[in-house]
Amino acid sequence: xxxxxxxxxxxxxxxxxxxxxxxxxxxxxxxxxxxxxxxxxxxxxxxxxxxxxxxxxxxxxxxxxxxxxxxxxxxxxxxxxxxxxxxxxxxxxxxxxxxxxxxxxxxxxxxxxxxxx
Amino acid sequence: xxxxxxxxxxxxxxxxxxxxxxxxxxxxxxxxxxxxxxxxxxxxxxxxxxxxxxxxxxxxxxxxxxxxxxxxxxxxxxxxxxxxxxxxxxxxxxxxxxxxxxxxxxxxxxxxxxxx
Numbered sequence: 001x002x003x004x005x006x007x008x009x010x011x012x013x014x015x016x017x018x019x020x021x022x023x024x025x026x027x028x029x030x031x032x033x034x035x036x037x038x039x040x041x042x043x044x045x046x047x048x049x050x051x052x053x054x055x056x057x058x059x060x061x062x063x064x065x066x067x068x069x070x071x072x073x074x075x076x077x078x079x080x081x082x083x084x085x086x087x088x089x090x091x092x093x094x095x096x097x098x099x100x101x102x103x104x105x106x107x108x109x110x111x112x113x114x115x116x117x
Numbered sequence: 118x119x120x121x122x123x124x125x126x127x128x129x130x131x132x133x134x135x136x137x138x139x140x141x142x143x144x145x146x147x148x149x150x151x152x153x154x155x156x157x158x159x160x161x162x163x164x165x166x167x168x169x170x171x172x173x174x175x176x177x178x179x180x181x182x183x184x185x186x187x188x189x190x191x192x193x194x195x196x197x198x199x200x201x202x203x204x205x206x207x208x209x210x211x212x213x214x215x216x217x218x219x220x221x222x223x224x225x226x227x228x229x230x231x232x233x
Contacts, residue, residue: 004159031218032218033217033218033219035221037224042226043126043206043226043227043229044120044224044225044226044227045208045210045224045227047221047222047223047224050219050221052218052219053218091159091160093160095218096218097217097218103148103165103212103214103217103218103220103222104150104162104165104173104176105150105152105160105162105222106162107152107159107160107161108159109157109158109159110159110160
C-alpha cells in the first residue's frame with residue numbers, strides 16, 4: 001500500500017531563516033512522483049515542486065528545494081530565506097505509476113508552518 | 118485562463134439534509150478529481166473522471182455520495198443524506214493528462230462542508 005507520512009503537525013521558523021519540512025513515503029512501485037503543495041489560509045492548493053523517482057538530481061524551484069533520499073524514502077521540502085507569506089499548510093503527496101488506476105494523489109496529513117517576524 | 122472553481126465555498130447543513138457541491142475544471146482538462154480532507158487528517162482521494170466516465174471511484178466512502186460529470190464538463194458531488202462525519206473540505210482538481218507520474222493536478226479552493 002502507498003502511504004505518505006508527515007510527522008510535524010506544526011513548525012515555527014524565523015523570517016529569513018531556512019526550514020525543512022519532513023516527508024517520508026512508502027510504495028513498492030519503482031516509478032513514482034513526489035509533490036509538495038502549499039495551502040495558505042485562503043484555501044487554494046498551490047503546487048510547489050515535483051520530484052520523479054528516477055530523477056538523478058534534487059528538484060529546485062526558486063526558494064524551494066526537495067531533499068530526495070530514495071534509500072530512506074524521504075522527500076523533505078526545504079524553504080530557504082523564509083518569508084511571512086510562507087506561513088501556510090504544506091502537504092506532501094505521491095503518485096505511483098502502476099499501482100494506480102488513474103493518477104490519484106496520496107497525501108500526507110500536512111505541516112502547518114508559521115513564519116515569525 | 119481561469120482556474121478550477123468550486124461552489125459553494127462554504128455550506129452548513131443539518132444532518133439528514135442533502136447538499137450538492139459543484140466543480141468547474143480548467144477548460145480543456147478531461148481529467149477531474151475529487152478529494153476530501155476531514156479536520157486534522159490527510160487529504161483523501163474520492164474519485165476520478167475522464168471526461169464523463171468514472172475512471173476510479175475507489176475512494177468514495179459509501180452510497181450516500183453520488184458524483185456526476187455531465188457532458189464531460191463540470192462535475193457535481195451530492196451527499197444524501199448528510200451525516201456528521203461528512204464534514205470537511207472537499208477539493209476538486211483537474212489535469213490534461215493522467216497516464217504518467219509527473220503531471221500536475223490543478224486544485225480548486227475547496228468547499229468547506231459543515232454538517233450539524
